[in-house]
Amino acid sequence: MITYHCLEGPSLVRRAAQALDTVPANAVWIDLLHPEPEEERFVEAALGLDIPTREELAEIEDSSRFYDEPAAVFMTTTVVSGISERRPTTAEVTFVLTPRCLVTVRYCELSSFRQFEAASLRQPGQFGTSHLVFIGLVDAIVDRVADVLESVQVDLSALSTQVFDEHRDEPADLQHVLKQLGQFRALLARLGESLFSSARMIAYYRVHVGEPKQGGAKGLLKALERDVRSLGEHQARLLGDIAFLLDATLGLINIEQNSIIKVFSIAAVLFLPPTLVGTVYGMNFRHMPELEWLFGYPMALGAMALSAGLAYVWFKFRDWL
Known part of the structure; x- marks a missing residue:
């Protein structure tokens, strides 16, 4: 599916492609979601680009994820999807940045993209160039990671209270706690991969696009880099909290097992x-x-x-x- 985001006055307006005839002249962002082969060929012919295939998106080498051509800069980052459905998985999103417009290629639904669309409507005039749209989308991806990290921190605090609270009427289900800790550990690993990939992409953008071409995006880019670094540190702290809770839970399970064995041992001796x-x-x-x-x-x-x-x-x- 092809979606055009066209600059009409100061605002970005969403336009779904009705036919593969022509790309609107005022399109600043072209979003390809689960694109069909004919849709890829249409965009390639209209913009003179070589859109990466789905197999090419999954490659992990820097030379395959980040490269530039005379007409565009190609950058692929890893994002986390399926968080709301409690089935988090990683997927790749490619940003093809040209002076005329930004092309995104993805094969998953992302709430961060919807958040950016809503933000562009609330802030008309904020995303008038392809560079500003690119940084805005990356900022939305990072903001989504921040929201998930905050949610994980709240859940970990609740788990910690559940494990260590001595005034609970019922003891904690330690087996369920272990499963939740494992799920949080897997989610944080995926979020860390997304943050690392975003940091690599931002660094590549800064080096290969250059400061003079950024214009008003310069301040946004610096703030985005600070956010990625701080979120990486926060993710590392949460991993440490999970490791502590995991050790504590396993210790409590061992204590319970030892108590049961102690009862049987004393009964046998009696x-x-x-x-x-x-x-x-x-x-x-x-x-x-x-x-x-x-x-x-x-x-x-x-x-x-x-x-x-x-x-x-x-x-x-x-x-x-």
């Missing part, structure tokens, strides 16, 4: 003396004085109870119970 007494009087020897004794049976039961009671008192004295 019943060991009565078992010994019962074993002695269960022998089938002919000459056993107690067998003919009237009080032999109560005496055996009393010996069993006394031996178990003495063992219990000893464990309490040693503070093992």
